[in-house]
Amino acid sequence: xxxxxxxxxxxxxxxxxxxxxxxxxxxxxxxxxxxxxxxxxxxxxxxxxxxxxxxxxxxxxxxxxxxxxxxxxxxxxxxxxxxxxxxxxxxxxxxxxxxxxxxxxxxxxxxxxxxxxxxxxxxxxxxxxxxxxxxxxxxxxxxxxxxxxxxxxxxxxxxxxxxxxxxxxxxxxxx
Numbered sequence: 001x002x003x004x005x006x007x008x009x010x011x012x013x014x015x016x017x018x019x020x021x022x023x024x025x026x027x028x029x030x031x032x033x034x035x036x037x038x039x040x041x042x043x044x045x046x047x048x049x050x051x052x053x054x055x056x057x058x059x060x061x062x063x064x065x066x067x068x069x070x071x072x073x074x075x076x077x078x079x080x081x082x083x084x085x086x087x088x089x090x091x092x093x094x095x096x097x098x099x100x101x102x103x104x105x106x107x108x109x110x111x112x113x114x115x116x117x118x119x120x121x122x123x124x125x126x127x128x129x130x131x132x133x134x135x136x137x138x139x140x141x142x143x144x145x146x147x148x149x150x151x152x153x154x155x156x157x158x159x160x161x162x163x164x165x166x167x168x169x170x171x172x173x174x175x
Contacts, residue, residue, distance in 0.1 A: 026140035030151040031129040034159035038166045040117040043124040044096045046162055047115040049077055049088070055165035055172070061088070071099070084108065109139040126162075128155060 036043045045051040048071040049061040061077040063069045069077075075090040084105050091112070092100035101113040112131040117124050130151070134140035164172035 023137065026132070026134040026143045028132045028143050028146060029129065030132075030146060030148065031127060032152055032155035033125050033127045034155055034162070035120060036124040036126055036159065036166065037163050038123060040096055040119055040124045042166070043126060043162070044099075044115075044117045046165065047099055047117070047126070049075070055161050057171050071095075104135075105139075107136055107138065108142060109134055128158065 046055060049063070050069040050071070052059045053061070059079070061069070061079050064076040064078065066072070066075065071090060071093055073090055073093050075093075077088050079086050079088065084107075086103050086105040088101055088103040090099065091102050092098065097117055099115045103111045103113065105111075110133045112129075114127075114129040116127045116129075118127075119125075130146075132143045132146065134143050161172045164170070
């Protein structure tokens with residue numbers, strides 16, 4: 001986005017006027033490191049949209065660009081969960097190390113997801129960070145449900161599922 005500049009060439013101050021309806025978006029950041037039993041070059045591809053199909057039951061991204069599902073900056077795809085469509089875009093991509101996704105679920109939330117993989121002995125430490133912003137009262141309510149405890153449980157599920165896939169080549173069923 002370009003910046004707006006006044007006639008003096010200086011950007012005007014941001015608009016901090018509270019919304020007329022009184023809505024204030026909720027914001028939450030959650031982060032956890034999971035430990036995976038393979039090196040980053042084997043683990044990292046599992047955190048791409050196509051790679052997640054291998055270990056996440058029901059994960060069915062629909063690729064808009066590029067249509068072959070090749071992960072790269074600007075890649076855009078759709079998913080559906082509980083009757084809601086979510087639009088995703090790859091914001092940053094450093095193969096083998098880091099991926100940043102943004103996603104928007106209309107009428108609910110905007111989310112930034114960052115996956116950072118690093119060697120950890122003969123395995124990988126994968127830090128998974130989510131930044132959530134509510135777009136509506138319903139979005140705020142959904143964010144309030146993502147407590148530190150619930151997020152840790154969810155990341156434990158990821159750790160078990162990815163390690164099961166690495167060990168067997170098959171997706172484990174997790175909640």
